[in-house]
Amino acid sequence: MASNGPLPLAPGAVIGILGGGQLGRMAAQAAAQMGYRSHVYCPTAHEPASQVTDLCTVAAYDDWAALSVFADHVDVVTFEFENVPAATAAHLAERVAVHPSPQVLAICQNRLREKGFCRSVGVPTTQYAPVRDRESLQAALANFPLPAVLKTTELGYDGKGQTTLMPGADPAEAWAAIAGDKGELEAILEAFVDFRLEISVIVARDATGHIESFVPVENRHKNHILDKTLAPADIPDAVAAQAKAIATTIAEKIDLTGMLGIEMFVTRDDQVLVNEMAPRPHNSGHWTMDACLVSQFEQFIRAVAGLPLGAPKRHSNAVMNNLVGADANHWLELLAEPGAKLHLYGKNQARPGRKMGHVNRLLPLDVKPTSLD
Ligand SMILES: Nc1ncnc2c1ncn2[C@@H]1O[C@H](COP(=O)(O)OP(=O)(O)OP(=O)(O)O)[C@@H](O)[C@H]1O
Ligand SMILES: [Mg+2]
Known part of the structure; x- marks a missing residue:
């Protein structure tokens, strides 16, 4: 049952974080609260995560010399960004504990491997087919809903x-929409799911194999970007139990140490x-920062630092709204709103579509989050 997880890291230890975005920032803040230091590794300076720690390496993900020095100066490595090249994770894993493992990273980086893995452990996904060029797309469509x-x-x-x-639809047009003028590209065709709602589960597994997950939440998107999360999702208990069971199966079968x-x-x-x-904390878990005693970021640090997990219990229901682009200009009003908790990521340019921060609004446990609709 036990995986090769880290020993408990004592306060003062250094957690290496690959990636400089807001997830790394909030993970580093949680790590600091627990007495750890964080060392952020990312290709550009002054990123949201590097602003909150004085240990930062600015180097490319294929700068092997810089990665080796980084590995020598940290006690464990984790990711806030899953598109780190597989070779980067492998290079680090030869030198220092990397959690989640490069194998977990490799599965989660690729939609075909991800769905293939789910199916292999009995977890349902929508019907899908691999395609790699216009011709294979056309062939797959012959037999696809x-x-x-x-x-x-x-x-x-x-x-x-x-x-x-x-x-x-014209397959050539569809192919051009994702591949541009590239003739070949690894792609996946998925049957469209006429869903009632979208949910997510944030699950953590510690070094001894113990698993905890937060309550399933509902996610609503605007312009393909997460707009709000309602915690908990308004679903029957049996559906929530099913979602949790799936998360537990995946965490166990993928041999996770860390968070998904x-x-x-x-x-x-x-x-x-x-x-x-x-393979990291998730935007749909930001509500836990204010509605739970142990946030997803603390849970994440606990899992990668070899500590026992906290109880993922919530003391309040919550609605989390992302502040995308110019939404963040309302920061002063949000600060004045009773019951609203503002989180900003330290990004100075509010470009359209850019996640600048989020706001959590808490509700008593007996009030449904949909009441704020
Ligand atoms: N097979 C599908 N059937 C119906 N809707 C889908 C399907 N795949 C994706 N979508 C919709 O598009 C959204 C984005 O898709 P997906 O999560 O796969 O990609 P993404 O670009 O990686 O998103 P994310 O912002 O979560 O990283 C989904 O949340 C869902 O609303
Ligand atoms: Mg998505």
């Missing part, structure tokens, strides 16, 4: 690198299908 979603297998986020095919954010669809007949997973 429409609408369908065509996605690149790697490097997609916030809906980038995907396009929907309605009945009668698992996105799922709930179909109109209450089936739960896994959409994708992220």
Whole structure:
């Protein structure tokens, strides 16, 4: 049962974080609260995560010399960004404990490996087919339900690198939408799920194999970007139990040490299908910062530092709203709003579509988050 997890790191130890974004920032803040130091490794300076620690390496993900020095100066390495090249993770893992493991990272980086893994452990996903060029797309469509979603297998986020095919769609146009003028690209064709709602489960597994997950939450998107999370999701207990059981199965079978954010669809007949997973804290877990004694970021640090996990219990229900682009200009009003808790990420340019911060609004446990709709 036990994986090769780290020994408990004592306060004062250094946690290496690959990636400089807001997830790294909030993880470093949680680590600091627990007496750890964080060393952020990312390709550019003054990023959200590097602003909150004085240990930072600014170097490329394929700068092997810089990675070796980084490995020598940290006690464990983790990721806030899953698109770190596999070779980077492997290089570090030869020198220092890396959690989650490079194997977990490799599965979560690629939509085909991700869905293949889920199926292999009995976790349902939507129907899918691998495609690699216009011809294979055309061939797959001959025998595939429409609408369908065509996605690149790697490097997609916030809906980038995907396009929907309605009945009668032109495969050449769809291919060009994700591949541009590239003739070949690893891609996946997915049957469109007519979901009732989208949910996610944040699950952590510690070095001894113990697993805890936060309550399933509902996620609503705007322009393909997460707009709000309602905690908990308004779903029957049996569906919530099913979602938790799926998260537990995945965490165990993938041999996780660390955290996964698992996105799922709930179909109109209450089936739960896994959409994708992220090997790190997740945007849909930000509500835990104010509605739980142990936030997802503390839980994440506990898991990678070899500590026992905390109870993922919530003391309040919550609604989390992302502040995207110009939304963050309302910071002064949000600070004045009773019951609202503002979190900003230290990004100075509010470009459209850029996640600048989030706001959590708490509700008593007997008040449904949908009451704020
Ligand atoms: N097969 C599908 N059926 C129906 N809707 C889908 C499907 N795949 C994706 N979507 C919709 O598009 C959104 C984004 O897709 P997905 O989560 O796969 O990609 P992403 O770009 O990696 O997103 P993220 O911002 O979560 O990283 C989903 O949350 C969902 O609303
Ligand atoms: Mg997603």
